[in-house]
Amino acid sequence: MSLTRVGIVGAGQLGRMLALAGYPLGIKCLFLDRSAQSPGGQVAPILTGELEDPSRLAQLAAQSEVVTFDWENIAGKALEPLEQMTLVRPPRAALQAAQDRLHEKALFSQLKIPVAAHCAIDTKQDLLRAAGRIGLPGVLKTRRLGYDGKGQFIVKSEADIDAAWAAMGDTGLIFEKFQDFSREVSIIGARSASGRMVFYPLTANVHQGGILRYSVAPFASTLLERSARAHLQRILKALNYVGILAVEFFVVSGRLVANEMAPRVHNSGHWTIEGCVTSQFENHLRAICDLPLGSTRAVGQAAMINFLGKMPDREVLLGIDGLAYHDYGKEPRPGRKVGHCTILKKAAKDRNLALTNALKFIQWT
Ligand SMILES: Nc1ncnc2c1ncn2[C@@H]1O[C@H](COP(=O)(O)OP(=O)(O)OP(=O)(O)O)[C@@H](O)[C@H]1O
Numbered sequence: 329m330s331l332t333r334v335g336i337v338g339a340g341q342l343g344r345m346l347a348l349a350g351y352p353l354g355i356k357c358l359f360l361d362r363s364a365q366s367p368g369g370q371v372a373p374i375l376t377g378e379l380e381d382p383s384r385l386a387q388l389a390a391q392s393e394v395v396t397f398d399w400e401n402i403a404g405k406a407l408e409p410l411e412q413m414t415l416v417r418p419p420r421a422a423l424q425a426a427q428d429r430l431h432e433k434a435l436f437s438q439l440k441i442p443v444a445a446h447c448a449i450d451t452k453q454d455l456l457r458a459a460g461r462i463g464l465p466g467v468l469k470t471r472r473l474g475y476d477g478k479g480q481f482i483v484k485s486e487a488d489i490d491a492a493w494a495a496m497g498d499t500g501l502i503f504e505k506f507q508d509f510s511r512e513v514s515i516i517g518a519r520s521a522s523g524r525m526v527f528y529p530l531t532a533n534v535h536q537g538g539i540l541r542y543s544v545a546p547f548a549s550t551l552l553e554r555s556a557r558a559h560l561q562r563i564l565k566a567l568n569y570v571g572i573l574a575v576e577f578f579v580v581s582g583r584l585v586a587n588e589m590a591p592r593v594h595n596s597g598h599w600t601i602e603g604c605v606t607s608q609f610e611n612h613l614r615a616i617c618d619l620p621l622g623s624t625r626a627v628g629q630a631a632m633i634n635f636l637g638k639m640p641d642r643e644v645l646l647g648i649d650g651l652a653y654h655d656y657g658k659e660p661r662p663g664r665k666v667g668h669c670t671i672l673k674k675a676a677k678d679r680n681l682a683l684t685n686a687l688k689f690i691q692w693t
């Protein structure tokens with residue numbers, strides 16, 4: 329029997345797009361988040377409370393046939409009791425692996441997926457030693473809770489070590505070798521409880537200041553796509569995963585180096601709403617509700633641009649042929665993801681032209 333009532337921990341834009349994808353399937357989403365005004369709460373019912381509050385989580389579980397996440401940093405301890413009450417998808421092991429950059433890299437290595445040279449850091453002495461052993465430049469990151477490039481410091485030379493430690497100094501850090509990449513790409517796939525897997529085309533991602541600015545897809549590289557899919561497939565199987573999983577890679581000397589994974593729908597997959605037969609949001613719901621997975625075939629050449637800080641002029645952007653506009657209903661704030669647009673064209677050349685044109689009207693603040 330397939331499922332209909334989905335509880336979502338976190339009601340950000342990812343949750344909102346999940347709920348919207350659920351409507352045509354007859355799937356009813358219920359959120360848990362701090363504010364009733366959060367993006368998801370504007371489109372589906374919401375329980376208000378702290379995301380890790382045991383009684384609120386229990387309430388969510390009691391009203392849901394399956395619980396899933398728009399925010400993956402919920403503590404294992406808060407998650408465990410839910411498993412006695414309802415289905416939790418993706419599984420706790422996947423969330424726990426993704427929550428800690430050190431565990432995540434250990435999992436990748438165990439599955440023979442290349443990662444940057446790295447080292448756990450708990451003292452300034454550790455950092456000095458790691459800089460010597462691994463080499464500079466490198467990136468000092470928090471092991472937990474980093475997003476959009478927050479909780480990172482680039483250590484260019486030994487002269488930066490004091491400043492890096494002053495800015496970040498604490499236990500629970502990781503130092504990784506700076507990757508001189510030619511590109512960043514990501515792969516997104518879904519696995520059903522019965523073990524069926526589907527994979528979206530490879531996506532090329534452009535970040536600035538650690539935040540995704542825009543993505544272009546399908547990124548036509550048969551070799552890289554094959555290798556990314558093989559990596560993702562091994563992770564999905566190893567974790568007995570159910571739902572959508574995304575993995576970000578650096579392309580270094582023509583080879584993939586895994587950066588991180590996200591046990592949820594991913595920003596670099598927003599283009600699949602218009603750009604694929606079945607979006608990542610719909611396939612996540614299909615997977616966790618035991619419905620057949622949908623086709624991940626691209627229906628054209630897509631580009632997705634994030635709106636950061638404030639929304640751009642809607643009338644101007646909608647004047648661009650083939651552009652879809654997404655407003656998350658968030659208050660403007662510098663650096664905040666408030667919406668995105670996707671451009672869809674038949675030919676890559678036309679997509680590239682429209683992307684260059686649209687970028688002129690978008691100011692990232
Ligand atoms: N070791 C590295 N070498 C080179 N660039 C890096 C490295 N680590 C991170 N970066 C740059 O910073 C970006 C953000 O890093 P990362 O994905 O680790 O952080 P995050 O804050 O978790 O981001 P996300 O929003 O994707 O969750 C990367 O996409 C990349 O552009």
Ligand SMILES: [Mg+2]
Nearest residue numbers: 476576587588
């Ligand atoms: Mg990232």
